[in-house]
Amino acid sequence: MTTTRRDLLRFAGGAAFGAFLTPAPWRLITDTALWSENWPGIPRPARGEIRTKFTHCSLCPAGCAVRARCVGQQPVALAGVFGGLCPFGVTAHHLPYHPARLRQGPVKEAAAAVAAAIAKCGPRERVAVLDLRPGRTASWTYRRAMAGVRNGTYIAPAQPPVSVNLANARTVLSLGAPLLDGWCSPANAFAARDRFRLIQAEPVESRTASLADTWLPIRTGSEQALALSLAGALDTRDAAERTGLAERQIVDLARELKENGPALVIDCRMSQNVVALNVDLGSWGRTIVPRPEAPVPAAWKTAAPPAELAAVPDGSIRVLLIDESAPGEYLPWNEIQKKLVSGNPLVVAFACSREGYGQHAQFVLPAAAFPEVTDDLPAAVDAVAPGFRLATPLIPAPDGLVNPVDFVAGVAGLAAPDALRQRADAIHASGKGKLVTYADGKSAAVKEVKADEFWKALNAGACWTGDAAQPGRAPGRDFSPAAEAAVPALTAVAAELAIADSPLMSKVYQESNLRLGPDRVAMHPRSARECGVEDGAKATLETSAGQRRVEVMIDSGICPGVVLVAARPGFEPGQAKVVRI
Amino acid sequence: MKIRGKILFLAGAMTALGAGWAGFPRVIYRSRPQPVDFSHKVHAEKAGSQCEDCHAFRDDGSFAGIPALDKCAGCHAAAMGTTAAEKNFIEQYVTPQREPQWAANARQPENVYFSHAVHVKRGQVKCEQCHGPQGSSDRLPPYQVDRISGYSRDIWGAGGRPGMTMDDCVACHQKQGLEHSCLDCHK
């Protein structure tokens, strides 16, 4: 009997029938599904012991205390110790893995170039360090380094000479400062919120304005005029004209500040007029106090004094070292450029990405990103007493990074390997103040703690708070008149603060419209018509910080004449142009 | 010759049944030896260890699982007995400070949440109920892993029918009247 095809088919049929009565095909289906759950490309969370570590967030000078939930050594979630963190702080542990993060840089070449340029410095040329976040221990090291270099200059953005005491305030007038959206530590602002009435005076209805008790929609650039008129240094009618408010509103506001004290007036930088207005309202020593600073080793006092950029002669800087790794206020590049020598200035930027001054520097050297940094935080704008808090690294920094402090100290031949420890020792030696450790929430007087324990505690998550100094005599009521500048047809105003953001911030920019994304602007329909753009149009935004391609959104709730932008490094509110592409 | 057709059909069915029931498990599962020939019995008797001495709970209730090298090296820094297995362990793992890559039979997929603390401390389930008489076993049970899915064949060890699906967990929960919601056991 020959085997026919039908025989084979019968056999196969039987085999198929029998196979389905065995576990084999069902197992294979299940296994394929299980395999697809774990096939290459699907990441797996690491397993390990859950630990808690403490540090301070170094993304902005508020320096909120952070509790990190770690799997093994790796932080997987951050939370505030005294309250909530801002969204940037919540996602800060992602920054080391940001695609734009710099990992490598020409360190040796930069060092050689700097040494060569310094040697070539002419008699009227100088070497300068630009420190975007002054007031740190690193800043002292830069100042000491510059004191040791011939014609060394230490430049930093001017810091407010005062701190504010929100806890004491009953009425707060904010001239455009985002008090409830990042001006100071969110935990502090909201802890004090229920105790004061907030009047927000600014052209756009910002987040702070929407939560304030009153929003005064004043014209762009008229904050100083309002401050002056509240102090009686400017005629109310003039102020009403400039701000666009009714005279009666200004009079009522002045009365409220006087009668519902203690009052506090703030603006973004605590400008001279605002400080003087506060003094005029009797707030000195109550809601504004001198800016405190933690003790410093006596040997450091010979450090170079901070200079403002404007005070540096034009065309005099041959070598400029910019520490952008601890960002604060960005000075506009065109202002900086004026101070560089015309022929071959050398600019070295220490940064975590190329987006800031890296665009203009000859060398961009990679610095540690949070949470890899070791740094201290300067006194925050709402720090009433001197404080010392460390941002201690939660994970080790990768190889190839540069510590800007070591680099600059090396350039100046200054040996300053453990400046932070020296500072901590000096603070401990002063015997004043108390140490609050976060792990157990306990507070101990510094006198009762040994120097080594003090240092260890600071590194494990603690803060030192000194005694608030006596406020002393109030500064004089020096008002500087507000020049009446022509109001530009279109003014760019920042809707968001520029802080490093994790890829997860796409939730608030791209996957929702909660915050204005970096590639979007918002305008009133009338302003948009004047610029020739409509909703969704692609356009170029020109501001003092440069040009950018953006998409336009129309919103009739925005002040006409204002274009809302998401602030980037170097952004200054001011004249803007939106040109359709 | 219609009967011939039926016989062939039956022959096919028999072959498939045999292959599926007897041959398939041999093929689909791969045996992997454990890195160290560990004897629970020796440690329980000679060292007087209890389960909790090595398989401990942490303060937050999480389970430490199979102990890390530190735990073993604590006693076995030098040879304590005369077996070849121990000598091998010290040479291959303790001295070069290398973590043994234990194959955990009970390893679950990522979306499964199992809490030892809740079962042992609150449910008063004894170790032997799920893991079988591990504590008195002289050799570790053989580890068989599914070639395609990568999961072990038998998450138990109690000596019953090998199983790795949730049916066995659900059966016990149903008996105890503790079946509430999927998210109780899934993450």
Added chain:
Amino acid sequence: MKRYGMSIDVDRCNGCGACMVACAVENNIPPAHQGANDRKGITWIRVYRVDNGEDFPDRRSAFVPVLCQQCGEHTPCASVCPQQAVDVDPATGIVGQMPERCLGCRYCMAACPYHARYFNWWDPAWPAGMEKTLNPDVALRMRGVVEKCNFCHGRWHAAKQRAAAAGKKDIDPADYVPACVDACPTGAIRFGDLNDSATAVAEDARKPESFRLLEKLHTDPKIYYRSKKDWVKEIASAPRPGARKESLRG
């Protein structure tokens, strides 16, 4: 039996978005794919900007965080799922979404009146190295399944485990706080057991200015909003389209 719910003070929300990103960190939600926008992204909690419909300078805005409302009796999503991938936990009242059972038909997304369910249009992907920051207490989902807020179930598990380890029968309420509540810097979001009349949430739910979204649909949600502003309450009850000027932002 507990009934976990939230009370959200809309007058305190400043729209910072910390809750949105904290939720993404806790629940292993990936950063946006290139093609994602506000309709294809995954934001288990999403803060909407609403306004009173006026133009400048009378415009007033508020921020409303919307997450899965954890509907009570007649959960629309549970009743339409062909896979039984949604279940309501009788012990906690939490509506759980099971991505492992989901086949991705998105019927539940159509059924949810709050648009609180999100579909994985793409495979989740993180920038190189960022997968080290994933939370081990929450499983990852794959492309093709629906996901939504489950009141941070990973934290519920951890709280139960901690209670069991301490020999207690009931969890410590301080141990079970969802990520959004934890992260909110203004304290606008509160979480707790609605069945326990002593909790802050239960008290807030009883306040006269409390309301729930789309009450007239009788979904019996467990998220109570409150605001002293009438126009916010109006928005919550969603008047007919065209009854007010919509702002296109937010």
